[in-house]
Amino acid sequence: MLAKKIARCNFLWNGPPPLTYPFLPLHIGEKVTVACSCDDWSYGSSLDNENRFGIFPNNAVISFNESVPTISNEAIEIVEELTDILKEWWHTIKNTYYHQARMECQDEVLVYMEDIMIMRKKILSGNVPIEELREMRSELARKIDLGNQWLGLDMLIRDDMGRKIDSDTTSVVQVYRAHVDAASRILNDSKPNDTSGVTSFSLLVHALSATVDSKAECEFTLSLYDTSEKKFISENFVFYWSFSTGNLTNSNSKVLFNDLGPKEYPSSSLSVETHRLLLCIRVARIAPIEQTSSTLKKHVDPGPPQLWPRQPYAAAVLDLSNVIGDPHGATEHIISLNRDDSLEQLIARASSARTNNSLKAVNGELSAFGRAQLMISTKVLIGSLIQIKKMHPQIFSSNSPFELRRLSFADVISADDIRNDLYVTLLHGDLHGGKGSDKNIEVRITVVDTNGIVENSIVVITADGIRWTTTYQSLVFYHDDRPKWNESIKVQIPENIDQNIHLRITFHHKKAFDKTKQEKGPFALSFARIMEGATLIRDGLHELLVYKIETGRFDDNDTSYTRLPATREELKASQAQLKPQTTTFIYGEKNFLTIET
Incomplete structure (x- = not known):
């Protein structure tokens, strides 16, 4: 008895020709008549063209009743x-x-x-x-x-x-x-660049490959920067490059930047010149601090990898004006990574560029760094996230991208959008004048309440998954006592947390590993009151005071510093005649740390 089936996938035989019967090529959705079956193969013909007949695998077709389940x-x-x-x-x-x-x-x-x-x-x-x-x-x-x-x-x-x-x-x-x-x-x-009705959109970025001239593992961080607001507007996405393989450690390094609105969508040439979006790429090498002595370099023990700091390696920016202005299909980019200029310098240069020629000049200057490159693809998806998931289900069907939020609330907010996140940007500091003025300084940030350190409150979104950690460790700039970090940290505040919580920011010296000596602890401390009596910290810049600590005297359970002023603003409001300090925490008048929330 003849049976009618439908092709569930394409089938095309590329091997040697069969001895008896020809193979029947199949296209997905094509209907066939099955005359007989034996083992894993069937013999039949195409319903569209009965003159086409041959053999094909059984698993390439399914019955009509299997192809259309109970649907309307x-x-x-x-x-x-x-x-x-x-x-x-x-x-x-x-x-x-x-x-x-x-x-x-x-x-x-x-x-x-x-x-x-x-x-x-x-x-x-x-x-x-x-x-x-x-x-x-x-x-x-x-x-x-x-x-x-x-x-x-x-x-x-x-x-x-x-x-x-x-x-x-x-x-x-x-x-x-x-x-x-x-x-x-x-x-x-069919009209190109029709931007009149765009109220929200997302940007899909896929890191395809990287070429890095480094003998250590490298960490790539992607984020969006708004040139008119002069600040980062998105969460960070982190993925890694392996020195041992020379490839990205995760091939699914895809991210979807959400909550973008009409302000970021170029509606005219004037808006492109005054309001641009930059994709910022920061590369850090994860390696031990090198010894200054050439003799010690040969014999030094690098120590365990978990103690190796993140050190700036390269940076790049990609102007997204043309990408967003032409939202048809994916576009590939090969981006040269600049090892001479900092990310802040590249952002300033790109922000000051007013014409297409000057924008090309900014990118052209990076061509000298051909040994360090990142290849990515970008695609603009118009609509809200719900609409995008309906209209582009293939993007989310397998190996779906990680979804990144805007640091502030988007122009269009859904009723069920509940967020309990705090975004802190570690901007810059001045720590000169102390014993650590010529040392490598690492900042560590933790969330603390009245019961002590809050575990796993800092969120890092990586290509390998979302990582919750207790302490955030900053980049380490070599022998720089006035570092400019510009790092955004996502803090997730638990719902059942105490109403009085703060950020503890400690400063540590990073040096070459010595297994005979333990780390001596922080040499200075700052803090920021996140919530006090159900009052949340205000958005904006905060200049924090720096309190110096005698080496080895800091106790993690000591929160007595919270009785001291946290910011320059609090110090002025207190109108105190004496320096705000205790026996453990000594106020550094010339030092400060600037953060943004």
């Missing part, structure tokens, strides 16, 4: 239309390539075909609610109509719900009006 008639109608469209488009593409090497809008059509196949698979799963199905139908109708225009196929007329209109049962006037509406809709959809 509307879903079945959509699936059938999508199947027909995919066949017609693929047939048209093959015929086009018989006559020419490339066709117009090739990449866009192939992307649309991938989107349609993903949506078709999702509908066939039977897990799509009616409301979402209707939204998907409207979006699919838009893509089908635009794809038909690109391929030079007939224009379809539809009703307001996206259903095809039967011209045989519809009046001439209605058909005419439907044609006018369809032509107008397709024309609007």
Whole structure:
């Protein structure tokens, strides 16, 4: 008895020719008639062309009743239309390539075909609610109509719900009006750089590969910087490069920057010049501090890797004006990493560039650092995160990107958007004049309440997963007592926490590992009151006081410093005649630390 089945995947035999029967090539969605089966193979013909027959693997096809589970008639109608469209488009593409090497809008059509196949698979799963199905139908109708225009196929007329209109049962006037509406809709959809209706969008970034001339593991950090606001506006995304393999440690280094709105979307050439978004790339090498003596360098014990500090290695910026202004498809970039200038210098140079030529000059200066490069792809996705997940399910189907939030609330906020996060940017400090003025300084940040240190309250988003840690350790600048860190830290405040909590910021000397000596503890301390009596710290800049500590005298359980002023503002308000200090914590008048919350 003949059985009818449908191809669940493509099948094309590339091996030696068979001895008896030919192989039957299959395209996904193609219907076949199975005459007989033996072991793992079947023999049959294509329903579309009964002259095409041959053998094919059993696991390449499934029965009709398996391909369409219990779904609604509307879903079945959509699936059938999508199947027909995919066949017609693929047939048209093959015929086009018989006559020419490339066709117009090739990449866009192939992307649309991938989107349609993903949506078709999702509908066939039977897990799509009616409301979402209707939204998907409207979006699919838009893509089908635009794809038909690109391929030079007939224009379809539809009703307001996206259903095809039967011209045989519809009046001439209605058909005419439907044609006018369809032509107008397709024309609007095909207009490039149409930014008038963009209220929110996201930026998808995929780190593809890196070339680094370093003999240590390197940490890459991506973040977005707004040139008009002069600050970072996104959370950080961290991924790693391995010296032993010469590759990124995780091939799924993908991130989705969310909560971007019309302010970041260039609506005119003037807005591009005055309001630009930069993708900032910071590279740190994770390695022990080197000995200054050439003799000791050969014999020094590097110590355990968990004690190795993060040291600045390279930096780069990518101006996103052209990327955001042309939101069609993914774009690849090869970015040279600058090892001579700091990230702050590169940001200042890019922010001051006013024209396309000057922007190219900024990037052109980086070409001398060809040995250090990062290759990424970027793609702009229009709409809210919920809309993006509906319209681009293939992005989230497997190896989905990590979703990064904006540091402040977005222009469009959903009712269920509950956030209990505090973002602290470690900006810069002045620690000169002490014993550590010529040393390598590391800042460590912890959250402390009345019961002691709060465990796992700092969040780091990496390509390997979200990492919760108790202490954040800053970059270490070699022999710099006035470091500029510009590092953003995400602090997640537990709901059941005490109402009086603060950030403890300690300063440590980092030097070459010596197994005969233990670390002596911090040489200075600052703190910031996050919450006091249910009052949260205000947004903005805070100049913190620095209290020096005698070496080896600090106790983690000692919070007596909280009775002292935390900021320059608190010190002025106290109008104290004497220096604010205790026997353990000595006020450093010339020193300070600046943070932003």
